[in-house]
Amino acid sequence: MHKIANVMEKLPKAMQPKVKEALHNIWQAETREKAYKAFDNCIERFSPKYPKAMECLAKDKDSMLAFYDYPAENWQHIRTTNPVESVFATVRLRTAKTKNCGSRMTTLTMAFKLMEVAQKKWFRLRGYKLLADVMQGVKFVNGVKQNGDRKQVAA
Structure with a gap:
């Protein structure tokens, strides 16, 4: 984006x-x-x-x-910066309003609590079960998991 x-x-x-x-x-x-x-x-x-x-x-x-080297289920999340930006939108809004109100520790605590409350509304990543495969170095070609000589559609 x-x-x-x-x-x-x-x-x-x-x-x-x-x-x-x-x-x-x-x-x-x-x-x-x-x-x-x-x-x-x-x-x-x-x-x-x-x-x-x-x-x-x-x-x-x-x-x-x-992103073509990752599971197709994850492409939507990779193509956009929205998941990252939406996490910090609430924090950015509140910290801008309370600028210079309190210490560094107070601001960090407030940011932590805002994110903790916001996470209750977050959606789970699509294909989150495939993240373990990605971390283990399993190859994906055009979003499809590669198993040895056979191609297997990512679940």
Whole structure:
């Protein structure tokens, strides 16, 4: 999401919807190969007129598409920064309002308690059971768990 914003700021407003659609085609592709094809198409299509925006996009190609090495169930969480930002939204709101009210320890305690209360409303990650496989180094190709010679769909 942040990469989209960085690319968009280097484009004229009139072109932003077209480029944004092309970027979504990259991130929403079903496989890494389709994503690379959409990526190359985007670069080829917009580079002649908007080289700075496309350079910004191209420099992080591998890291942007790294989510294809993880379970497909986790892709939604990886593609967005929302889970991280929503955790701190409540804390940010309260700490901004209470700026300079209390000591460092008071502020840290308040932040901890706010997160503790907020966690009651959090949703469990999709595919959380597959996180153990990821941590053990099990290979996933295009979101599908690889077991030796056989491919197995991630559960």
